Amino acid sequence: xxxxxxxxxxxxxxxxxxxxxxxxxxxxxxxxxxxxxxxxxxxxxxxxxxxxxxxxxxxxxxxxxxxxxxxxxxxxxxxxxxxxxxxxxxxxxxxxxxxxxxxxxxxxxxxxxxxxxxxxxxxxxxxxxxxxxxxxxxxxxxxxxxxxxxxxxxxxxxxxxxxxxxxxxxxxxxxxxxxxxxxx
Numbered sequence: 581x582x583x584x585x586x587x588x589x590x591x592x593x594x595x596x597x598x599x600x601x602x603x604x605x606x607x608x609x610x611x612x613x614x615x616x617x618x619x620x621x622x623x624x625x626x627x628x629x630x631x632x633x634x635x636x637x638x639x640x641x642x643x644x645x646x647x648x649x650x651x652x653x654x655x656x657x658x659x660x661x662x663x664x665x666x667x668x669x670x671x672x673x674x675x676x677x678x679x680x681x682x683x684x685x686x687x688x689x690x691x692x693x694x695x696x697x698x699x700x701x702x703x704x705x706x707x708x709x710x711x712x713x714x715x716x717x718x719x720x721x722x723x724x725x726x727x728x729x730x731x732x733x734x735x736x737x738x739x740x741x742x743x744x745x746x747x748x749x750x751x752x753x754x755x756x757x758x759x760x761x762x763x764x
Contacts, residue, residue: 621651628660630686632718639718641667642684642693656688664695668716668747677703677747679714691718707749708732716747723747729754 628647632640644660666679682697693716701709701723711729716722724744731738731752742755 623649623651625649630658630660634718637671637673638669640669640693640716642686644684658686658688660684660686666693666695666716670748675704677701677749681714692716693718701749703748703750705748705750706734709743709745709749711743721747 625647626645628642628644630640630642630647631638632642642660643665644662646661647658649658650656660683662680662682662684664679664681664684666677666681666684667675668677668679670676679695679699679701681695681699684696685694686692687694695714695716697712699709699711699714701714709723709729709731711725711727713725713727715724717724722744723746726742728741729739729743731743731749731754733749738754738757740754740757743752745752
C-alpha cells in the first residue's frame with residue numbers, strides 16, 4: 581500500500597525534473613522578446629518644447645503638439661506630431677532660421693532632426709525653402725533633402741531634386757535643378 585501512494589509523488593517528481601531541461605527555440609524566442617520589451621522605455625508628452633544646447637547656448641528649439649520618446653539600449657528617438665515649429669540660433673543667440681512641418685523625428689545618437697510633410701523654412705536673410713522632407717544634422721550644421729525642393733531668394737527662385745545647404749540657405753547645392761531659364 582505504501583508503494584502505491586508513492587507512485588504519484590515519483591511521477592510528479594519525474595515530470596518536474598524533465599521539464600527543467602533546455603528551452604525549445606520557440607520558448608527561447610518568447611523569453612527574449614519579453615525581455616526586449618521590458619528594456620524599452622516610452623515617454624509620451626503633450627505641448628512639447630525641446631531646447632538643444634551647444635556649449636551652454638541654445639542651438640535649436642522645437643515645439644510640437646505631441647511627442648513620444650523611445651529609449652532602447654541600441655536606439656533613442658523622439659517622434660513629434662505637429663504642427664511642428666523649429667528655431668535655429670546662430671552663435672550670437674539670434675534666430676537664424678525658422679521651420680514648420682507636420683511632424684518630426686529626433687535621433688539622439690546621430691544628433692539629427694528629420695522634418696516631414698509640408699516643410700517650410702524661412703531664414704533671417706529672407707530666403708525660403710519648401711519640401712516634403714528635410715534633414716538637419718547638428719554635427720555638420722547642414723540641412724539636406726533627397727526629395728524635390730523649391731528655394732526662393734529675394735532675387736530669384738530655383739527648384740530641383742537633391743539638396744544640401746547651410747542652415748541659413750546662403751550656400752546651397754541642388755543636384756538635379758529644374759525649371760525655365762531665360763537667356764538674353
